[in-house]
Amino acid sequence: MDWNAFEAAWHEQGCRALATLATAHPDERVYAAAFHLFYGDGVQILPPALAANAESAVDDADGCSTRFAAPEWRWPVLDAATEAMRPWYHRLTDEFLAAARTDAEQLTAMAALEAAHDTAMAAVCRAITTSVRQDGVHPLLPPDFVVLVLEPQRDDQAGLLRASVDPHILATVPALTDFLAEIE
DSSP, rough: OOOOHHHHHHHHHHHHHHHHHHHTTSSEEEEEEEEOOEEEOOOOEEEEEEEEEEEGGGGOOGOOOOTTOGGGGSSSSHHHHHHHHHHHHHHHIIIIIOOOOOHHHHHHHHHHHHHHHHHHHHHHHHHHHHIIIIIIIITOOOTOOEEEEEEEEEETTTHHHHHSOOHHHHHTTTHHHHHHHHHH
């Protein structure tokens, strides 16, 4: 797999989806995007969902915030980006998993694929965040916008989140720093 091309494709699709979203909702302050719903079962890997949220959709009722709960966001799946990446995931399945014949081979192949995919998706998050903040993907996306990995069902949730946000960016998003402290 050409991981650089994979990351570039996700970067392009993610930036395009976020610009389209900002254009369609000029009255909303979209503060974050997140990749979530990672899925691989040893036989196939599917594209994660790219979600986005607006300040107006954050619910802090009962001491439980939806600020960093991607499934609860205003736009939990930006379908265009996910669908555009589907062919890449067919290739990942073919390259990493198709040759595995035994359960042990499937587990080994899936572990290698998940590790490589996690690394690539963290890089994609950092690249999109940088593009939004420096290159101006869309003028309505705020200067403190951030893209991250949010996978609460994973044991390594905090590590994935940390890998997906550069430390100097993390320092500019106090609510994210607080959330990370809660899950570590």
